[in-house]
Amino acid sequence: MEKLLQWSTAQQSQDPELRAKAPAPDPKLLAQVLGADxxxxxxTLMKEDISVLVCNDPQISVDDKLTALEDFEILVQNMDNANNISPLGIWPEIAKLYTYEGEEQDEFRGLGALITGTAVQNNDKSQRDFLKIVGMEEGILSEKFRNDKNDNKVLLRSLSLLKCLLYDEITQENETAAICKEDRFSEVKGCDAFLTIIRKLSPDLHVEVNERIVNTLSYAAQNNYTFSSEEIDALREGLSKLSSAKITVDSDDLSTLQKLL
Structure with missing residues (x-):
């Protein structure tokens, strides 16, 4: 990637000598970056991206690994590719990203949540695969939301992941989605995911994170999720804190939740 960057920079120069001296990039890498076939x-591309992630070759940089993950996320926007994550045995490698430690760890954790959210969005098979192989309790939500550090990008992507796991659009292609919604809500309750995000509501939290939490809870309420008394008490306290600090959230979402109190 570094050679490619040097070459690209040199080609923009008016100095022909500089252009000539620039190291030639790997043609395969250049074709990939330029979108060539x-x-x-x-x-194969999915397996190659994950191979870059798990590779211990010192010549593979952190940026190379992050780029591979970004490419992988683009690939799993296709439902067939998302459904191949399980047969290819890739879910465990994605799950390791949730608790990744090291250089740029928030980027890796955030991409882990983003990839998962993309793969499971409105995709019953991927949702079931994720819950079976990874599960919410071992996932990023509990670990990050109980962590004192408030990294907004990771928090927002984690909330998007939770919403994607719960959300479905009933169509002919996805007619079984409603059947497993109850199973997904049961999984949420089993690992206290909602209680965790409710307790995160705070005037000190980024406004977009508060809004995403309220929106996710509102969606659950509209889809007949049964909140426990502990969740309702925590929700009452959290919304009260936001109100006292004059923190506003979506009025429709707020109205939905206030009916529970």
Whole structure:
């Protein structure tokens, strides 16, 4: 990637000598960056991206690994590719990102949540695969939301992941989605995911994070999730804190939740 950057910078120069001295980039890498057809199918590209992630070769930089994850996220926007995560045995590697430690760890954790959210969004098979192989209790939500550090990007992506796991659109192609909604809500209750995010409500939290929490809870309420008394008490306290600090959230979402109190 560094050679490619040097080459690209040099090609923009008016100095022909500088352009000539620039190291030639790997043609395969150049073709990939320029969007050219590499002749590889998506399954192969998915495996290659994950291979870059798990590779211990010192020549593979942190930026290379992050780029591979970004490419992987683009690939799993396709439902067929998302459904291949389980057969390819990739879910465990994605799950390791949730608690990644090291350089740029928040970027890796955030991408882990983003990839998961993309893969499971309105995708019953991927939702079931995720819950079976990874589960919420071992996932990013509990770990990050109980952490004192408020990294907004990771928090927002984690909330998006939770919403994607719960959300479904009933269509002919996804007619079984409603059947497993109860199972997903049961999983949420079993690992106290909602209680965790409710307790996160605070005037000190970024406004967008508060809004995302309220929106997720509102969606659950509208879809007949049964809040426990402990969750309702915590919700009452959290909303009261926001109100006292004059922190505003979506009025429709707020109205939905106030009916529970």
């Amino acid at each position: 590499t002749g590889k199918d998506d399954t």
